[in-house]
Amino acid sequence: MNILITGGAGFIGSHLADALLAAGHRVTAVDDLSCGREANIDHLGGHPQFQFLKLDVCDEPALSEVFANGSFATVFHMVANSDIQAGANQLDLDLNRTFLTTFAVLRAMKQFGVRQLVFASTSAVYGELAGPLREDAGPLFPISFYGAAKLASEAFVSAWVGNFGIQAWIARFPNVVGERTTHGVVFDFINRLTADPKRLTILGDGKQCKPYLYVKDLVEGMFFIWERSKEPLNYFNLGVGSDTTVRRIAEIVVEEMCLRDVEFSFTGGDRGWVGDVPRFQYDLGKVHKLGWQARRTSDEAIRLAVQAELARRGAQK
Amino acid sequence: MNILITGGAGFIGSHLADALLAAGHRVTAVDDLSCGREANIDHLGGHPQFQFLKLDVCDEPALSEVFANGSFATVFHMVANSDIQAGANQLDLDLNRTFLTTFAVLRAMKQFGVRQLVFASTSAVYGELAGPLREDAGPLFPISFYGAAKLASEAFVSAWVGNFGIQAWIARFPNVVGERTTHGVVFDFINRLTADPKRLTILGDGKQCKPYLYVKDLVEGMFFIWERSKEPLNYFNLGVGSDTTVRRIAEIVVEEMCLRDVEFSFTGGDRGWVGDVPRFQYDLGKVHKLGWQARRTSDEAIRLAVQAELARRGAQK
Numbered sequence: 238m239n240i241l242i243t244g245g246a247g248f249i250g251s252h253l254a255d256a257l258l259a260a261g262h263r264v265t266a267v268d269d270l271s272c273g274r275e276a277n278i279d280h281l282g283g284h285p286q287f288q289f290l291k292l293d294v295c296d297e298p299a300l301s302e303v304f305a306n307g308s309f310a311t312v313f314h315m316v317a318n319s320d321i322q323a324g325a326n327q328l329d330l331d332l333n334r335t336f337l338t339t340f341a342v343l344r345a346m347k348q349f350g351v352r353q354l355v356f357a358s359t360s361a362v363y364g365e366l367a368g369p370l371r372e373d374a375g376p377l378f379p380i381s382f383y384g385a386a387k388l389a390s391e392a393f394v395s396a397w398v399g400n401f402g403i404q405a406w407i408a409r410f411p412n413v414v415g416e417r418t419t420h421g422v423v424f425d426f427i428n429r430l431t432a433d434p435k436r437l438t439i440l441g442d443g444k445q446c447k448p449y450l451y452v453k454d455l456v457e458g459m460f461f462i463w464e465r466s467k468e469p470l471n472y473f474n475l476g477v478g479s480d481t482t483v484r485r486i487a488e489i490v491v492e493e494m495c496l497r498d499v500e501f502s503f504t505g506g507d508r509g510w511v512g513d514v515p516r517f518q519y520d521l522g523k524v525h526k527l528g529w530q531a532r533r534t535s536d537e538a539i540r541l542a543v544q545a546e547l548a549r550r551g552a553q554k
Numbered sequence: 555m556n557i558l559i560t561g562g563a564g565f566i567g568s569h570l571a572d573a574l575l576a577a578g579h580r581v582t583a584v585d586d587l588s589c590g591r592e593a594n595i596d597h598l599g600g601h602p603q604f605q606f607l608k609l610d611v612c613d614e615p616a617l618s619e620v621f622a623n624g625s626f627a628t629v630f631h632m633v634a635n636s637d638i639q640a641g642a643n644q645l646d647l648d649l650n651r652t653f654l655t656t657f658a659v660l661r662a663m664k665q666f667g668v669r670q671l672v673f674a675s676t677s678a679v680y681g682e683l684a685g686p687l688r689e690d691a692g693p694l695f696p697i698s699f700y701g702a703a704k705l706a707s708e709a710f711v712s713a714w715v716g717n718f719g720i721q722a723w724i725a726r727f728p729n730v731v732g733e734r735t736t737h738g739v740v741f742d743f744i745n746r747l748t749a750d751p752k753r754l755t756i757l758g759d760g761k762q763c764k765p766y767l768y769v770k771d772l773v774e775g776m777f778f779i780w781e782r783s784k785e786p787l788n789y790f791n792l793g794v795g796s797d798t799t800v801r802r803i804a805e806i807v808v809e810e811m812c813l814r815d816v817e818f819s820f821t822g823g824d825r826g827w828v829g830d831v832p833r834f835q836y837d838l839g840k841v842h843k844l845g846w847q848a849r850r851t852s853d854e855a856i857r858l859a860v861q862a863e864l865a866r867r868g869a870q871k
Contacts, residue, residue, distance in 0.1 A: 325717060328661060328664065329657075329661075332657060332710075336706070340646075340649060344645060344646075347645065362709075364712065364716070372692075372693060373692045373693045374692050374693075375690045375691050375692025375693070375694065376689060376690045376691075376692070376789065377692060377694055377705075377708075377709070378708075378709075378712035378715075378716075378787060378789075379709055379712055379713055379716075380712070380713060380716035380717070381713060381716070381717075382710075382713050382717070384709070384713065385709035385710045385712060385713035386709075386710075388694075388705065388706070388709040389653070389705070389706030389709050389710070391694075391695075392679075392694070392695075392696055392701070392702035392703075392705040392706050392709075393649075393699075393702045393703075393706070395681065395695035395696055395697070395702060396696055396697060396698060396699050396701065396702035398695075399681070399695075399696075399697035399698070400642060400697070400698075400699070470695060472693060472695075
């Protein structure tokens with residue numbers, strides 16, 4: 238099957254490319270490399286079923302050419318501003334990079350008659366609703382611009398399904414960790430402990446508690462819902478039943494870096510930054526009932542992510 | 555209080571201007587006149603507390619100048635593509651005119667420190683959820699592009715409240731009828747019966763059944779929630795507890811036009827067009843509890859709308 242991955246050189250997109258190729262599909266990955274990195278797909282160079290094209294999906298002529306040549310059965314739309322905190326400081330970043338990119342892909346799908354869309358959404362659409370959160374929870378009032386732009390994207394995906402008879406799978410991701418991350422709490426803690434191995438300042442009170450899903454589990458989950466659910470519009474929380482506090486993440490980083498006597502200090506307050514949601518919990522009943530569960534716990538996912546990042550830095554030396 | 559109405563020459567915006575002026579506020583109305591009409595505000599020309607400026611809110615320098623000169627306490631953001639059916643035939647109409655207009659207004663509010671936003675949303679955000687629909691119903695999967703663009707707008711309003719401490723009132727409108735409409739079912743039926751007083755073709759099976767709220771009741775309801783609810787983000791269904799079938803609308807139009815022996819025919823199917831929602835019902839408990847109810851029934855609202863439109867046409871002859 239011919240598949241397009243937008244954001245295919247990104248953290249999650251590149252793992253998706255690995256998995257789709259392993260399953261025997263032909264994969265075209267596009268990425269403007271603003272968040273993605275060529276290093277994430279270097280190992281796929283020369284793969285006969287893989288091609289990479291550097292482009293911005295909002296460049297309409299360039300995207301049209303990709304669609305015209307691609308005969309895609311399915312689009313996995315992964316493009317987004319993946320740095321949620323940066324979105325809080327730049328008003329139109331998520332508008333342009335998280336929402337309007339989705340609109341551009343939907344428009345091309347309509348124009349070229351592509352019938353299937355797998356869309357990367359987020360727990361941030363739920364805002365500060367108290368969990369455990371089912372997929373039909375409401376009202377949906379996101380706090381972050383990222384969450385707002387993803388909800389806006391879901392809304393247009395839904396209208397596309399309603400008007401043009403495409404089939405869509407909306408996968409609402411939690412925090413995702415693992416090989417090839419370029420930011421986030423694991424990355425930050427390693428950076429700061431590398432600079433100063435004696436102390437670590439932690440944003441908030443350290444009690445912010447979230448489920449962290451291992452990236453390869455996430456990719457497996459996306460595959461699973463894409464293959465097994467058959468409604469016109471399918472929507473699932475993808476997650477893991479356990480969670481990890483920010484303090485515990487710091488402890489795992491310290492352990493894996495073999496540090497001792499690190500002094501933790503906390504900036505205080507119940508959240509890391511404005512727009513951060515201090516804790517949330519998914520109800521995973523829907524995807525569990527379909528037959529999928531994450532293999533690794535949240536703590537295991539964090540540890541795998543820390544190990545991978547330390548190995549990558551070690552290899553670079 | 556200095557108030558900005560975007561879409562102030564539109565169907566609802568112009569009634570809002572009347573009501574705000576009657577309450578003693580100073581009103582600046584902006585409108586690009588793509589949907590709005592100067593005729594709707596002609597009667598306000600010369601009012602010492604009113605000014606009208608023709609501009610597109612997406613014209614950033616022009617909008618900035620209005621905000622710089624306005625010292626607005628509150629923005630009533632009414633701009634939207636008000637022709638939902640047209641949005642189904644033109645992919646980016648609701649993106650540009652219903653959603654990006656909202657983003658432009660939010661950006662200006664942030665830049666100029668305006669703290670209150672009353673936002674015109676819609677029942678279309680609920681998609682095809684079965685009623686009676688409470689404000690916290692989910693999942694939110696709109697069918698129409700209009701509904702998608704309004705949900706996208708709500709999402710960004712919510713992020714603005716979360717990040718910038720503004721206060722917002724989201725009023726989800728049902729179908730609204732009354733003086734100064736320029737399209738919709740009442741308008742269409744009068745047009746068609748004027749052209750051929752003997753027969754009327756009705757889209758769908760005529761059993762589509764919706765609540766129609768009289769425009770002056772709607773404006774009163776918006777005022778009421780704006781004055782009485784004090785949360786950072788306030789959101790209400792505004793509606794009327796009764797409803798009217800499409801066939802009944804046709805009958806009321808026939809009665810008010812004093813026609814006889816009109817033959818109705820139906821195109822069939824359960825909806826008027828793709829993206830139409832054949833029936834829906836609000837749960838109005840939240841706004842009723844706050845103390846507001848519509849004065850006119852849905853049938854009365856339709857009859858008032860028909861009478862107003864016939865009077866307008868009579869006056870033009």
